[in-house]
Amino acid sequence: xxxxxxxxxxxxxxxxxxxxxxxxxxxxxxxxxxxxxxxxxxxxxxxxxxxxxxxxxxxxxxxxxxxxxxxxxxxxxxxxxxxxxxxxxxxxxxxxxxxxxxxxxxxxxxxxxxxx
Amino acid sequence: xxxxxxxxxxxxxxxxxxxxxxxxxxxxxxxxxxxxxxxxxxxxxxxxxxxxxxxxxxxxxxxxxxxxxxxxxxxxxxxxxxxxxxxxxxxxxxxxxxxxxxxxxxxxxxxxx
Numbered sequence: 001x002x003x004x005x006x007x008x009x010x011x012x013x014x015x016x017x018x019x020x021x022x023x024x025x026x027x028x029x030x031x032x033x034x035x036x037x038x039x040x041x042x043x044x045x046x047x048x049x050x051x052x053x054x055x056x057x058x059x060x061x062x063x064x065x066x067x068x069x070x071x072x073x074x075x076x077x078x079x080x081x082x083x084x085x086x087x088x089x090x091x092x093x094x095x096x097x098x099x100x101x102x103x104x105x106x107x108x109x110x111x112x113x114x115x116x
Numbered sequence: 117x118x119x120x121x122x123x124x125x126x127x128x129x130x131x132x133x134x135x136x137x138x139x140x141x142x143x144x145x146x147x148x149x150x151x152x153x154x155x156x157x158x159x160x161x162x163x164x165x166x167x168x169x170x171x172x173x174x175x176x177x178x179x180x181x182x183x184x185x186x187x188x189x190x191x192x193x194x195x196x197x198x199x200x201x202x203x204x205x206x207x208x209x210x211x212x213x214x215x216x217x218x219x220x221x222x223x224x225x226x227x228x229x
Contacts, residue, residue: 037220104149107158109158
């Protein structure tokens with residue numbers, strides 16, 4: 001079974017609108033971390049936001065927020081007020097304690113296109 | 117800080133040739149990771165090191181792949197002999213034990229013809 005599932009291969013949004021990118025995960029580990037990375041067309045991987053499994057509040061970083069629903073094992077990324085520069089691939093990833101808390105498992109990614 | 121440095125950025129080689137990818141992690145980081153990204157398989161962890169010691173190489177696809185970290189500031193990923201199916205973007209990433217995130221290099225785009 002996949003540990004990270006991103007069901008949206010592609011998403012379209014208009015500039016200035018909010019968009020939610022879905023991510024569900026599968027783990028039996030009580031301690032884990034969830035990450036979102038952005039990969040623009042230039043290819044680099046850019047860290048966006050992190051949520052720990054024991055964090056009580058949803059993580060926020062500027063226009064990025066993580067809608068963490070632990071019971072449903074989902075960690076959706078919400079981008080508010082989309083900008084043209086947000087067009088990129090977005091990857092959800094998880095790090096589990098049982099794996100030594102060092103390695104990341106990535107989802108397949110969601111391509112986001114922001115139109116004017 | 118210059119970030120994680122990878123070289124070359126692009127490599128085109130013929131099947132059967134040896135390919136060596138290089139990585140310089142961020143100074144002070146004690147973890148180093150090699151990933152491969154393809155359209156079919158996404159981002160896969162190949163191997164990672166802690167304090168220059170390989171910890172998990174279960175993601176290395178075949179014996180044709182080998183990785184070394186002779187010191188804290190340098191690592192190589194070697195493919196010998198290379199095959200067309202090795203064509204991918206190879207990322208190196210590093211982190212410090214207290215960090216939450218891994219810091220990725222710009223990647224090396226490998227094309228094997």
